[in-house]
Amino acid sequence: MSFELIRQDTNIDFVGMRKYAYILSAVLLLTGVLSLIIKGGPRYGIDFAGGFNVQMQFSQAVELDTLRAALDSPALPGLVVQNFGDAGDHQVLLRASFSDQTANQVRAAVDQAMADKLGNVSYEIQRLEMVGPKVGADLREKALQAIFYAILLMATYISGRFEQKWMVAGLMAAGLASVVYVLELLHAPMSVSVVAATIATLVLCAVLRLKYALGAIVALIHDVMLPLGLFSLLNKEVDLTIIAALLTIVGYSLNDTIIIYDRIRENLRAKVSPSLEVVINKSVNQTLSRTFITAGTTFIAVLSLYIFGGGVIHDFALLMLVGVLVGTYSSVFVGAPILALFRPKIDAEPQQQAATA
Numbered sequence: 471m472s473f474e475l476i477r478q479d480t481n482i483d484f485v486g487m488r489k490y491a492y493i494l495s496a497v498l499l500l501t502g503v504l505s506l507i508i509k510g511g512p513r514y515g516i517d518f519a520g521g522f523n524v525q526m527q528f529s530q531a532v533e534l535d536t537l538r539a540a541l542d543s544p545a546l547p548g549l550v551v552q553n554f555g556d557a558g559d560h561q562v563l564l565r566a567s568f569s570d571q572t573a574n575q576v577r578a579a580v581d582q583a584m585a586d587k588l589g590n591v592s593y594e595i596q597r598l599e600m601v602g603p604k605v606g607a608d609l610r611e612k613a614l615q616a617i618f619y620a621i622l623l624m625a626t627y628i629s630g631r632f633e634q635k636w637m638v639a640g641l642m643a644a645g646l647a648s649v650v651y652v653l654e655l656l657h658a659p660m661s662v663s664v665v666a667a668t669i670a671t672l673v674l675c676a677v678l679r680l681k682y683a684l685g686a687i688v689a690l691i692h693d694v695m696l697p698l699g700l701f702s703l704l705n706k707e708v709d710l711t712i713i714a715a716l717l718t719i720v721g722y723s724l725n726d727t728i729i730i731y732d733r734i735r736e737n738l739r740a741k742v743s744p745s746l747e748v749v750i751n752k753s754v755n756q757t758l759s760r761t762f763i764t765a766g767t768t769f770i771a772v773l774s775l776y777i778f779g780g781g782v783i784h785d786f787a788l789l790m791l792v793g794v795l796v797g798t799y800s801s802v803f804v805g806a807p808i809l810a811l812f813r814p815k816i817d818a819e820p821q822q823q824a825a826t827a
Contacts, residue, residue: 481751482751482754482758484802484806484807485747485751488803495696495800501703502695502699514606514707514708516565517710518607518613519567520601521567522565522566522600523598525564525595525598526564526593527561527593527596528561528591530591532562532591534553538551540586541564543579543582545582546564548567549565550566559781561596564580572600573600577595614664617664617716621671624686625643625680625683626642629683633682633683642675646667650664679812681808681812682809685805685808686728689808690724692804693720693723693796696796697792711783711786715793716789716793719794719796722793723800723801726761726801727806730801730802731805733753733756733757734749736753737753737756747810750806758802761798765797769791772791
């Protein structure tokens with residue numbers, strides 16, 4: 471006998487609550503998008519903006535104002551000095567957006583400034599990272615492409631698995647990918663190309679009645695934009711580790727959505743009810759125990775990373791924590807209820823399959 475956190479005969483009306491869920495999601499998304507617009511986009515780390523990071527470990531506590539004054543040098547213009555890690559770690563992070571010096575020159579400039587003004591303070595440079603502005607711009611474009619193509623390929627998989635429309639979904643994906651590639655050759659801004667292609671994907675899924683893919687894509691966009699909006703509100707940096715976290719969230723959320731979709735498909739074939747809303751609610755309730763157990767165990771693991779992982783992966787773990795919650799929420803309240811929009815078509819499928827058999 472399998473363990474069930476929530477009984478399968480639980481009857482929560484998730485479809486009936488979808489309007490409230492959509493309003494909540496819309497408010498949160500709008501808040502995040504407005505923050506991104508006001509701030510001119512995400513706050514990019516050196517991976518995307520270019521510049522350098524220097525992580526310094528001190529043997530004793532050092533006042534940031536004292537350190538800023540000591541490092542106020544023509545060789546280190548625009549330097550940002552901030553604490554790093556836990557309070558008792560005595561670690562400091564130096565950041566700057568310029569990158570016209572080599573790593574050795576930056577290290578030498580820091581050492582010289584410290585020797586001149588804080589010669590009695592013991593420290594160690596534990597990490598020094600540098601990225602040129604052109605490399606940073608290229609990485610930004612590749613990151614956008616990675617997220618877009620991940621969502622597009624997942625939509626193709628969903629359509630093929632649940633609707634047996636491999637050809638239609640494949641042609642749609644190939645066409646949209648080709649458009650993005652052509653726009654890239656024409657030097658169109660990658661952000662504009664990806665946003666336009668994503669909107670086109672949603673429209674095509676609706677027109678072609680790729681209902682499962684449409685629900686999954688909306689849920690995935692929801693799961694990407696909410697954490698990004700939160701990071702914008704918190705004024706946190708977006709770098710390659712954050713992109714890795716977003717792609718992980720996309721995969722995690724899709725897995726949860728697939729479980730629910732699979733149960734919906736089974737219940738449609740079993741004709742458990744003539745009402746699609748009842749089928750969706752029953753399917754979500756039947757998988758609710760699995761959803762909570764998976765989300766709970768994942769959340770605990772990521773929470774451990776957040777607490778004990780240290781400053782280097784702190785933001786990654788924070789985004790994953792938010793992503794687990796948002797992904798679980800979207801699978802239940804966003805991805806599944808969207809299928810109710812296609813009620814006439816879906817209700818006809820069991821009869822069509824029976825007639826074919």
